[in-house]
Amino acid sequence: MSLRPRIGAGAIGGALGALLLAALPSGLAGNVFVILAWGTALGALFAIALGNRRLEPGAALVWGLGYAFVVWLSVCAASALGGPAHGSNAMLDVARAHFASLVGLSLAAVPLALVVATVGRMPGPRSGPRFSIARALCAGGFAGIFGGWAFGKWMEQAGFFPLIAGIVRSDSPQVGVVLHFTIAIVIGATFGLLFQREVRGLGSSLGWGAAYGVFWWFVGPLTMLPLLLGTRPEWTAEHAGMLFGSLIGHIIYGLIVGLLYAIVDSIWLWLFERSDPLNRQAEGSGTVALSSLWRGAAASLIAGLLFSIIMAETGALTRVAQLVGAHSIAVGFLVHVGISFVIGATYGACFHYEAATELEAIGWGALYGLIWWFLGPLTLFPVLLGGSFTWTTAAADAQVPSLIGHLIYGIALALTFRTLERRHLANLFIDERLRRRWMRLRRPAGSPAPALLLFFIGTGVMLPLVLG
Numbered sequence: 463m464s465l466r467p468r469i470g471a472g473a474i475g476g477a478l479g480a481l482l483l484a485a486l487p488s489g490l491a492g493n494v495f496v497i498l499a500w501g502t503a504l505g506a507l508f509a510i511a512l513g514n515r516r517l518e519p520g521a522a523l524v525w526g527l528g529y530a531f532v533v534w535l536s537v538c539a540a541s542a543l544g545g546p547a548h549g550s551n552a553m554l555d556v557a558r559a560h561f562a563s564l565v566g567l568s569l570a571a572v573p574l575a576l577v578v579a580t581v582g583r584m585p586g587p588r589s590g591p592r593f594s595i596a597r598a599l600c601a602g603g604f605a606g607i608f609g610g611w612a613f614g615k616w617m618e619q620a621g622f623f624p625l626i627a628g629i630v631r632s633d634s635p636q637v638g639v640v641l642h643f644t645i646a647i648v649i650g651a652t653f654g655l656l657f658q659r660e661v662r663g664l665g666s667s668l669g670w671g672a673a674y675g676v677f678w679w680f681v682g683p684l685t686m687l688p689l690l691l692g693t694r695p696e697w698t699a700e701h702a703g704m705l706f707g708s709l710i711g712h713i714i715y716g717l718i719v720g721l722l723y724a725i726v727d728s729i730w731l732w733l734f735e736r737s738d739p740l741n742r743q744a745e746g747s748g749t750v751a752l753s754s755l756w757r758g759a760a761a762s763l764i765a766g767l768l769f770s771i772i773m774a775e776t777g778a779l780t781r782v783a784q785l786v787g788a789h790s791i792a793v794g795f796l797v798h799v800g801i802s803f804v805i806g807a808t809y810g811a812c813f814h815y816e817a818a819t820e821l822e823a824i825g826w827g828a829l830y831g832l833i834w835w836f837l838g839p840l841t842l843f844p845v846l847l848g849g850s851f852t853w854t855t856a857a858a859d860a861q862v863p864s865l866i867g868h869l870i871y872g873i874a875l876a877l878t879f880r881t882l883e884r885r886h887l888a889n890l891f892i893d894e895r896l897r898r899r900w901m902r903l904r905r906p907a908g909s910p911a912p913a914l915l916l917f918f919i920g921t922g923v924m925l926p927l928v929l930g
Contacts, residue, residue: 468509468581475577476505479570486569486685487694504533505574512578520656520670521910522579526571527677528913531920534564557928562697568680597730598654605722606650609715610643616711616853617642629690649678650719654727660910664724665813669829669911671720673918675712676925683708703929707853713836713922751811753886758810759803761878765871766802770795772867785846805834806875813876814883816911823876825915831872832865832922839864858926865923 480501484494508529517525542556617623623638630637653674661667683705688695702709773779779794786797809830817823839861841851 465510465514468512468514468578469506470509471577471581472505472507472509472512472574473502474505475574476501476503476508476570478573478577479505482573483566483570486566486689501570505578508574509578517579518656518659519576519579520658520660522575523571523656523677524660524670524673524910524917525913526575526578527568527673528910528916530567530571531564531917534560534567535920537563554927557924558699561699561702561928565680565684565697565702568677569685593658594730595655597727598658599651600654601723601726601730602651602654602719603647604650604726605653605719606647607643608722609650609718610646612718613646613711613715614639614642616707616851619850620707622708625691626687629687645682646715649674649715650723653719654723657723658727661720661724661727663812663815664721665809665816665826665830666911666914667720667724668717668812668833669720669826669914669918671716671718671723672713672829672833672922673716673914674719675714675716676709676918676921678716679705679709679712682712699929702925703855706855706858706926706929709925709929710836710840710853714841717833717837754810754814755807756810757814757879757882757886758875759807761810761875761882762802762806763799764878765806765875766799768874769802769867769871770798772863772870773798776863778864781843781847785843802871806879809872809875810879813879817876817880820877820880822911823880824873825912825919827872827874827876828869828919829872829915830876831868831870832919834872835861835865835868836922838868855926855930859930862926865926869923 477498478501480498483501484497508526511529512525515521538553538557538560541560542553617626617638623635623642624633625638626641627634627638629641632638653671657667657670657674660670684697684702685695770779773782773794774791779791779798780789781794782797782801783790783794786793788794809827813826813830816826840853840857844851
């Protein structure tokens with residue numbers, strides 16, 4: 463396929479994104495023609511960077527979000543270098559000042575991605591199960607209900623339901639609950655429509671869901687909700703910091719949607735569509751699951767030991783010991799090893815089809831570690847200690863050392879798992895046909911996984927720092 467049609471589509475999509483920003487009363491000041499020129503140029507550059515990749519709408523959206531994050535970082539870096547102050551604090555100050563640009567670029571990625579994806583959906587055979595609208599809507603809507611229930615716990619605690627009810631000019635919490643679940647179902651269904659072809663396992667679906675949750679935080683609380691309430695969106699770091707709890711809630715919602723969608727989608731395929739008795743796999747599904755759990759648990763030993771060094775330095779082992787009513791560092795270490803064992807085993811079960819190289823393993827491991835930073839010290843840990851989760855910037859600031867530890871843990875876990883898996887596969891593939899069948903289950907080259915890792919890990923690390 464010639465690149466000219468896609469470059470033209472990128473220019474048109476970029477121009478539409480620029481017009482969208484110009485139409486929103488968001489506070490992004492500037493000459494409309496200048497914004498339009500920048501949007502057109504950035505859109506064409508985006509299309510050139512994609513090349514001849516075949517794109518589905520979900521993949522194009524993720525590439526667009528990753529591209530928006532890179533452009534935002536470039537703007538921040540250029541502003542920091544051109545300013546009078548230098549260093550990490552100067553970079554954070556510049557990032558806070560340009561936070562509105564991050565939101566605007568992420569929203570502008572939507573028309574850009576849709577236009578480029580329309581041109582990029584070339585005809586031809588596609589690997590994997592056929593696309594099913596019914597499967598996407600049913601599985602996505604079902605997942606959205608449970609994700610909405612989990613997110614609703616925080617909304618009830620924060621008193622957000624009357625605010626949601628204001629969309630229909632009401633202040634009833636019950637009306638807010640109905641609207642909240644309606645929105646949750648719709649977002650879950652759109653997740654299925656966008657990402658059905660990208661879901662290859664539990665791990666990747668968790669990633670798509672988490673990134674989709676961050677995206678909807680930009681779209682929902684920061685943009686659409688104020689507009690529906692009749693006010694002007696405020697894309698400032700200070701205002702976004704007040705909505706930091708909503709950000710974590712959207713990430714938790716996305717994780718649940720991604721996990722449940724992958725499970726329901728897999729069951730649907732097993733019941734109604736998947737039948738291939740000639741291409742049997744090298745191992746049965748039960749054997750694959752058990753061996754992946756074992757390798758993940760074994761890999762967690764090294765990763766857990768590295769993480770325990772940071773926990774010992776920050777005094778976190780004593781707090782971990784409180785989970786079993788003790789205050790000893792030794793007890794805390796044993797509890798930490800047990801938790802690490804479980805998390806490592808779940809990594810093996812979720813990500814054993816995702817990483818075909820060490821570099822990919824680093825990306826997926828960092829993503830999994832970041833996910834558990836949001837789930838662990840910010841959510842589950844306070845609840846298990848008898849309190850309530852506190853999704854605030856102050857709580858996130860206090861857990862920055864833990865964030866570093868979780869990233870190190872995830873990377874070490876993934877690399878060790880990759881080493882154990884490589885040895886296992888070398889013994890398993892006694893026949894070249896078995897290796898080829900296994901590789902068909904792996905993530906193919908050219909997938910939007912790099913953009914997913916860039917966007918979610920980038921925003922997941924930067925937003926707590928910028929908004930704190």
